Amino acid sequence: xxxxxxxxVYERLVIKMSNNTRVLVSINTIGRIIEIFLGPFLTxxxxxxxxxxxxxxxxxxxxxxxxxxxFSFVVGILIxxxxxxLTLRIGMISKFIQLIILTLLGKKVIKFIWLVAIIEGFxxxxxxxxxxxxxxxxxxxxxxxxxxxxxxIIINITMVILPALFGAIxxxxxxxxxxxxxxxxxxxxxxxxxxxxxxxxxxxSIRKFKLLDTINAIKKDNxxxxxxxxxxxxxxxxxxxxxxxxxxxxxxxFSKDFSFGIVTSITYLSSIISAxxxxxxxxxxxxxxxxxxxGIVPLFCTIVLLFITNQYTIIIYNILYAFFIQIINIxxxxxxxxxxxxxxINDSNRxxxxxxxxxxxxxxxxxxxxxxxxxxxxxxFYMLKILIIFLTICIFLSGLHLSKIEIE
Numbered sequence: 001x002x003x004x005x006x007x008x009v010y011e012r013l014v015i016k017m018s019n020n021t022r023v024l025v026s027i028n029t030i031g032r033i034i035e036i037f038l039g040p041f042l043t044x045x046x047x048x049x050x051x052x053x054x055x056x057x058x059x060x061x062x063x064x065x066x067x068x069x070x071f072s073f074v075v076g077i078l079i080x081x082x083x084x085x086l087t088l089r090i091g092m093i094s095k096f097i098q099l100i101i102l103t104l105l106g107k108k109v110i111k112f113i114w115l116v117a118i119i120e121g122f123x124x125x126x127x128x129x130x131x132x133x134x135x136x137x138x139x140x141x142x143x144x145x146x147x148x149x150x151x152x153i154i155i156n157i158t159m160v161i162l163p164a165l166f167g168a169i170x171x172x173x174x175x176x177x178x179x180x181x182x183x184x185x186x187x188x189x190x191x192x193x194x195x196x197x198x199x200x201x202x203x204x205s206i207r208k209f210k211l212l213d214t215i216n217a218i219k220k221d222n223x224x225x226x227x228x229x230x231x232x233x234x235x236x237x238x239x240x241x242x243x244x245x246x247x248x249x250x251x252x253x254f255s256k257d258f259s260f261g262i263v264t265s266i267t268y269l270s271s272i273i274s275a276x277x278x279x280x281x282x283x284x285x286x287x288x289x290x291x292x293x294x295g296i297v298p299l300f301c302t303i304v305l306l307f308i309t310n311q312y313t314i315i316i317y318n319i320l321y322a323f324f325i326q327i328i329n330i331x332x333x334x335x336x337x338x339x340x341x342x343x344x345i346n347d348s349n350r351x352x353x354x355x356x357x358x359x360x361x362x363x364x365x366x367x368x369x370x371x372x373x374x375x376x377x378x379x380x381f382y383m384l385k386i387l388i389i390f391l392t393i394c395i396f397l398s399g400l401h402l403s404k405i406e407i408e
Contacts, residue, residue, distance in 0.1 A: 017146070020138040023195045025151050027131065030189040032155045033162060034095060036264075037182045038120065040247040041166055042102075044260055045175050047251055049107045054248065054376030054384075056110065060117045061244060061369045067121025069362030075129050076355035077209045084130045089193050091127030096186045098123055103179045125358065132354055136340045137347075138198065148333040152275040152326065159268035167261020214352035221344055226404040227335075228360050233398035234332065235364020238325050241372045242391040245384065246318065252381070253314050263315060267322040274326035287331055291403045294324035295396030302392040306385050321392075328399050335405050368394075 017025075043057055050056035079087050098119045102109060109116060139147045169178045218224045236242070254260050278290075301317045339345060345353050368391060375383045 017143055017150075018140060019195070020134070020197055021140070021143050021147055023192055024131070024135055024139065025147070025154060027189055027192050028135075028151055029155050029158055030185050030192070031127065031131070033158060033185055034099075034182055034189075036159060036163065037166060037178070038098070039243065040163075040250075040260075040264060041170070041175070041178075043244055043247050044251050046110065046113070047248065050110050054379070055373060056113060057244060057248070058241075058369050058373035058376050060113050060120075061241070062366060062373065063114055063117035064121040064124070065362050065365040065369065067118055068125045069359055069366065071122060071125045072129065072355050072358035072362065073211075075125055076211075076351050079130060079133070080209045080351050084133060085193070085196070085198060087126050088130035088134075089190060091123050091125070091130070092186065092190045092193060094119060094123035095127060096183065096190065099179055099183045099186055103176050103183065106174075106176050129354060129358065132340075132357075133350065134196065134198065136337055136350065138196070139337070141338075141341070144337045145334055148330055148337065149275060149278060152330060152333075153272060156268045156272040156275060156326075160265050160272065163261040163264035163268065165261070167259070167264075170261075209352065210349075211352050211355060214349040215356070217349065218344060218353070223339065223405050224344060226401045227339055228356065230332070230398050230401035230405070231357055231360040232364045233394045233401065235361035236368045236394040237364075237391050237398060238329060238395070239361060240365040240391075241368030242388065242395070244369070245372060245388050245391065246321070248384065249314060249388070250318070253309075253311050263318060266315065267318040270319045270322040271326040274323040275330060278327055278330045288403045290327050291331060291399040294327040295399035297324050299389075299392050299396055302389045306389060309385065325395065328395070328402065332398075332402055335402065339405070 046056050046060060047053040075087060098116060101112075101116060101119070105112060135147070166178055169181070234240075250260055250263050254263060281290075298317075298321045301320050305313050305317045340350060340353060371387055371390070375387050
């Protein structure tokens with residue numbers, strides 16, 4: 001039944017798009033499935049098998065994002081003129097290897113958490129970097145808005161069903177056996193990479209990697225300044241410690257993996273509704289109002305959560321957070337694709353700009369997880385909620401800078 005739903009949705013939404021766009025949507029969907037498993041569910045697993053749970057979760061993410069930040073420069077130099085497709089496949093294969101290690105080690109993984117974190121960081125940067133470049137270059141401008149919106153809709157439909165399914169399988173079987181399912185999907189993703197229509201330019205003498213020149217060329221542009229400020233706060237929030245902190249809050253409130261999966265599925269259902277509404281109402285005149293609202297509502301909900309914390313308020317918070325953060329993510333996704341394929345950023349400096357993007361994301365992520373690590377040392381549930389409020393304020397700040405980016 002699930003496969004039929006997925007096929008119908010996929011056919012209606014993206015079948016009329018170009019081949020590269022369809023393949024990129026599929027690769028991103030599988031990538032998100034792997035990410036959700038190696039994100040909230042691995043976080044829950046580490047939390048349960050570790051004695052110093054929050055500290056272990058924080059250290060795992062800090063190690064991982066340090067590798068991502070440092071390797072972004074190496075990968076940028078590597079793929080400046082060649083090896084973009086090879087790098088993407090290396091990222092997919094290393095993610096495949098990471099899943100094999102998790103399957104084989106089981107609960108012993110806590111002793112090798114540093115190794116898994118390093119592989120996670122390496123596989124993430126070697127996967128995301130090329131896929132972001134391909135999304136910018138291979139998706140036609142006329143399809144960019146639909147690509148971002150439909151990609152989010154299809155991913156979220158998948159995420160509504162799979163977390164509950166993962167939670168049920170983990171509860172009935174084990175985390176290791178669930179990893180095998182994700183392992184198969186990882187292999188499918190590798191196969192799909194061969195369907196991308198991309199001609200590699202392997203002439204390394206065409207352009208040199210010039211990071212400082214790129215910084216000097218773009219630093220005076222106000223749109224770029226606001227873009228990178230926004231990117232830092234995004235690293236602090238929706239792709240940083242806030243996502244993990246919310247997962248920890250759910251794990252503490254709902255002890256069973258199945259319940260954790262159900263709550264996660266509900267939040268993704270909220271994201272689908274949000275993406276659909278965005279598709280219908282989003283326009284230049286309404287974008288700023290939507291961004292401001294999407295920053296204020298989660299902040300209000302977080303303050304309520306600080307004083308009234310139970311299973312019901314946690315579920316309500318997650319639903320509203322998922323709904324409004326999706327609006328910001330869609331607007332950010334559209335503007336990122338446009339700004340990285342514009343007169344400001346082009347083929348001559350796009351790789352360097354993505355290195356800078358990963359660096360700013362990395363700094364935000366590392367700082368946010370250091371804050372979570374401090375909370376872990378104090379082992380205070382109250383401080384965990386205070387951290388959520390602080391990071392939710394950062395959502396508003398990211399939206400504030402996003403609203404100042406004027407590019408159509």
